[in-house]
Amino acid sequence: MAKIPQEAQDLFNQVSDVVFATSRTDGQPNCCIVAMKKIIDDETIYLSDQFFKKTLANVVDNPKVCVIWWGEGGAFEIYGTATYVDEGPEFEEQAAWVNAAFEGMGMPIAAKGGCYVKVDEVYTSSPGPMAGDKIA
Numbered sequence: 001m002a003k004i005p006q007e008a009q010d011l012f013n014q015v016s017d018v019v020f021a022t023s024r025t026d027g028q029p030n031c032c033i034v035a036m037k038k039i040i041d042d043e044t045i046y047l048s049d050q051f052f053k054k055t056l057a058n059v060v061d062n063p064k065v066c067v068i069w070w071g072e073g074g075a076f077e078i079y080g081t082a083t084y085v086d087e088g089p090e091f092e093e094q095a096a097w098v099n100a101a102f103e104g105m106g107m108p109i110a111a112k113g114g115c116y117v118k119v120d121e122v123y124t125s126s127p128g129p130m131a132g133d134k135i136a
Helices: 006-014 054-061 088-104
Strands: 018-023 029-034 037-041 044-049 064-071 074-085 113-124
Touching (some): 006 037
Antiparallel strands (some): 044 113, 074 113
């Protein structure tokens, strides 16, 4: 298990959205944008499911995923293993956070589930000589 460097965590918390990439076992890729996200600890992130269709099917088929984000502080990629949850205490804790956020925005949307992504590797995607280098 790799740890997310603090600078990557800080940027993750600053950006509004991340790109969540999945693929089927036959290699067909899929990417989606996720706004309801959070860092659980330095080895785990959570991505909430309101609209996963192909994404959920892919995670069930192949739990190896990538999450990418960028902003003023750089750009990062996490490669990890996703576990989908839609019941139980882990889900209820995250659903309460997600549902409260949507309620606060006046949006009638509720969490259906979500992915806990355990970090396997972290890369920098910032331009320059280190672009693509593994950092954790």
